[in-house]
Every structure is written in C-alpha cells, then in structure tokens.
Amino acid sequence: MSTPQPTDQAAFNLDAAKVLQSKLEGLGLHISNIRDGFNSKPVDGLEDWLGEGLGSKIPSAIAADVASQMSFLRKLKFQYLEQNAKHQYIKTIVNDEAPMITADDNEALMISNQRKKEGLKAAKLKLAEKYQDVRRLAPLVEHDYNRAKELGNEAVALAQSIIDARLAITRLRQAHPQPRLTIPTAEEYLAAQITEMQELEDKLRDASDQVAGVRESVKEGSKEMERLSVERAEIGWDVKARGYGADDRRAASLCEQYSAALTLHRGLVSMGSSQSVAENELRLTYLLEPDGARSRTLEPRKVHVVLLFQPTARQLVEARVEGVDTGDISSIIDAYVEANDVPGVVGAILARCRAVSAI
Structure with a gap:
C-alpha cells in the first residue's frame, strides 16, 4: 500500500477523527456532562460560587474549590491518557502500514x-x-479592607450628619426670618431683660410689704369693729332692759355717741354704705382712695362686697366682689367662708383690692 499524499492525509485524518468521535460518543464517557455536574455540585459555603468573576470570597471556600478542580483535572488527565492510548492503538492496527517507532523517537518523546x-x-x-504569598498577605489585605470599610461607614455617617445639620439650619432660618439677632445683640437684650426683672422684683417686694401692712391694719380695724359691734349689742340690750323711751335724752346721747363711733369706723375702713338687700344678703360698699400723686387726679374707686348667709343661722355661705378685678382669690375667700370669719374675708378682699389698685 502506497503512502498517502498530503491531501489524502488530511482527508484520512478527518475520517479518523470522525470515527474516533463516534466511538467516544458510543463509549458513554460523557466528559462534558461530568464537567457540568462538577460546576453544579453543591459545596459547603460555596452555594453561590460561579467562578473568579464574582470578586473576593472566603479563603477556605476558595481552597475547597481549587482542591475539587484539581481532583477533576487529575481524572480528566487520566481519561485523556487512556483515550489517547486507545486511539494510538486503534490507529496502529487499522492502518495497513504500521508507523515505524524507533529508539530515536522514544528518546525524543522521553526528552519532550x-x-x-x-x-x-x-x-x-x-x-x-x-x-x-496569598496566605501571607491575606491578613494584611483583610486588615486594610476592614479599615477601609470602617472609614467608608464613618464617611457615610458623617455625610448623613452633615445633611441633617444643613436641614436643621434651613429649618431654623425658615422659623426665624430676617432680621436675626447676633450674639452681642442677644447678650445686650438679655442684660436689659435681667435689669428689668430685678426692678420688677423690687417693686413686687415693696408691693408685698405694703399689702402686708394694709392687711395688718385691716385685721386690727376688723377686730375693733367686731368689739364695737359687741358693745353696741350689749348697750342695745341694756337700753331695752332699762326701758329707755324715744324721748329719753340719755338714749339719744348714747345713739349720737355710737353713731359718731360708727362714722369714725367707716372712715377708717373706707366704708361708703351698707345695704341689706334681702333677709340673708348684705351689700357693703367701700371707697378706695388712690395712693400717692394719683390721689389728686383720680376719684375713689367703689368696691362692692356681697355677703350671703344661711337664712336660719348666722353662717356665712358666699362672698363676692364687684367693681374691681381682683384676680383668682377664690381659695382665700373659701378659707374665710369655711371659718365663718366675716371680718377676715372683708379685710382680705379690701387688702387685695388695694394691692391691685396700687399696681
């Protein structure tokens, strides 16, 4: 059999390759299927491993993946050598002229x-x-990576803080439009307010002292009025007991004396008039003179005190003030009403009215 020409040799090689391919497919090696099975094989810690293009992974997982790939390559190398030997054997026995293998060929193959x-x-x-190098540099890279990650998180936090601060400043500017107070102006304004508060505290202290003095005088006047009322009642009973008539000069003299005393008492407590509106209602009118320089230009202020009693007992039920705004003194009035202290409640009301008029 003659040696084939180059074109014939290419055609022969092509036919031999086709025959080898068909035989390999018939042998059921399924190398490609084995590769696909290896790629889809689940490995602990590498469920999402798809190759080197996914970035950094755990070193232990990479080592496990490399070990499995090396095992696969060893199997593939063994199968390749086995199939190559089979191919060479089949090629030798099928070919009419066996290729000459000399010692030089073996030597060259050995050297190769x-x-x-x-x-x-x-x-x-x-x-x-x-x-x-990877094992040696991995801790250093990990340290630098962790440091860079911390710096990145810190930068993100600082950026968020800057954004929040700018937003707070914007809200403050919207809440406080121009003109805004500067620090020196605000300090001056604060100093002026402190001075004004000190002056007001001094005035309040003086007013409290005046109120205390007026309260003491009212208490003394109330006690004197109560004593005079008791004396008047005793004298009235004495007059009735002795049987003084209307034409008795001594009774007239005593009435004039007590009328003068009552007029003096009214002058002391500034009482203008008293009126019994009903069986259990007494209406007292007081004239409050303004203090200081204002007394020349202002007229006395009328204050009406209404006292309500129980119809069948001498028990005070309610006290009201009309003609002046005394504020919230209901707690003080209630305390005197519970104690059935008529002079006390009248004195407290008048002291409060004088304090309000003095401010």
Missing part, C-alpha cells in the same frame, strides 16, 4: 516529556509560591 515535567514542576513551584 522530561522537559514538560520540568516546566510543570516549575509552574507548580510558582503556584505554591503564589499560594504562600
């Missing part, structure tokens, strides 16, 4: 294999060095 082994060994050494 030796060179490839040395290259493979050098590549493995370099790979081992790379792995060693």
Whole structure:
C-alpha cells in the first residue's frame, strides 16, 4: 500500500477523527456532562460560587474549590491518557502500514516529556509560591479592607450628619426670618431683660410689704369693729332692759355717741354704705382712695362686697366682689367662708383690692 499524499492525509485524518468521535460518543464517557455536574455540585459555603468573576470570597471556600478542580483535572488527565492510548492503538492496527517507532523517537518523546515535567514542576513551584504569598498577605489585605470599610461607614455617617445639620439650619432660618439677632445683640437684650426683672422684683417686694401692712391694719380695724359691734349689742340690750323711751335724752346721747363711733369706723375702713338687700344678703360698699400723686387726679374707686348667709343661722355661705378685678382669690375667700370669719374675708378682699389698685 502506497503512502498517502498530503491531501489524502488530511482527508484520512478527518475520517479518523470522525470515527474516533463516534466511538467516544458510543463509549458513554460523557466528559462534558461530568464537567457540568462538577460546576453544579453543591459545596459547603460555596452555594453561590460561579467562578473568579464574582470578586473576593472566603479563603477556605476558595481552597475547597481549587482542591475539587484539581481532583477533576487529575481524572480528566487520566481519561485523556487512556483515550489517547486507545486511539494510538486503534490507529496502529487499522492502518495497513504500521508507523515505524524507533529508539530515536522514544528518546525524543522521553526528552519532550522530561522537559514538560520540568516546566510543570516549575509552574507548580510558582503556584505554591503564589499560594504562600496569598496566605501571607491575606491578613494584611483583610486588615486594610476592614479599615477601609470602617472609614467608608464613618464617611457615610458623617455625610448623613452633615445633611441633617444643613436641614436643621434651613429649618431654623425658615422659623426665624430676617432680621436675626447676633450674639452681642442677644447678650445686650438679655442684660436689659435681667435689669428689668430685678426692678420688677423690687417693686413686687415693696408691693408685698405694703399689702402686708394694709392687711395688718385691716385685721386690727376688723377686730375693733367686731368689739364695737359687741358693745353696741350689749348697750342695745341694756337700753331695752332699762326701758329707755324715744324721748329719753340719755338714749339719744348714747345713739349720737355710737353713731359718731360708727362714722369714725367707716372712715377708717373706707366704708361708703351698707345695704341689706334681702333677709340673708348684705351689700357693703367701700371707697378706695388712690395712693400717692394719683390721689389728686383720680376719684375713689367703689368696691362692692356681697355677703350671703344661711337664712336660719348666722353662717356665712358666699362672698363676692364687684367693681374691681381682683384676680383668682377664690381659695382665700373659701378659707374665710369655711371659718365663718366675716371680718377676715372683708379685710382680705379690701387688702387685695388695694394691692391691685396700687399696681
């Protein structure tokens, strides 16, 4: 059998490759299926591992993935050598003229294999060095990465704080439009307010002292009035007991004396008039003279005190003030009403009215 020409050799090689492909498909090796199965094989910690393009992963997971790939490559290498030997054997027995294999060919193949082994060994050494460098530099890179991550989080927090501060400043500017107080102006305004408050406190202290004095005088006047009322009642009973008539000069003299005393008492407590509106209602009118320089230009202010009693007992039920705004003194009035202290409630009301008129 003659040696085939180059064109015939290419066609022969093509036919041989087709025959080998058909035989490989018939053998059921399924190398591609094995590769797909390896890629889809679940590994602990590597459920989402899809290759190197996904970025940094856990070093232990990468080591496990590399080990599984090396195991797969060893199996693939063994299968490749096995199929290559089968192919060479089939090619030798099918071909009419067996290729001549000489000692030189074996020597050249051995030298080539030796060179490839040395290259493979050098590549493995370099790979081992790379792995060693990775293991050595991994903690440093991790430290720098953690530091960079912390700085990034801090930068994000600071940026958010800056945004919040700007928003707060914007809200303050909207709430307080122009003209705004500067720090020196605000300090001057504060000093002026402090001075004004001190002056008002002094005035309030003086007014409180005046109110206390008036209250004491009113209490004394109330006691004197109560004493005179008792004396008047006793004298009235004495007059009735002695049987003084209307034409008795002594009774007239006593009436004039007590009328003068009553007029003097009214002058002391500034009472203008008293009126019994009903059986259990007494209306007292007082004239409050203004203090100081205002007494020349202002007229006396009328204050009406209305006292309500129980119809069947001498018990005070209610006290009201008319003609002047005394504020909230209901607690003071209620205390005197519960104690049935008529002079006390009248004195307290008048003291309050004088204090309000003095302000």
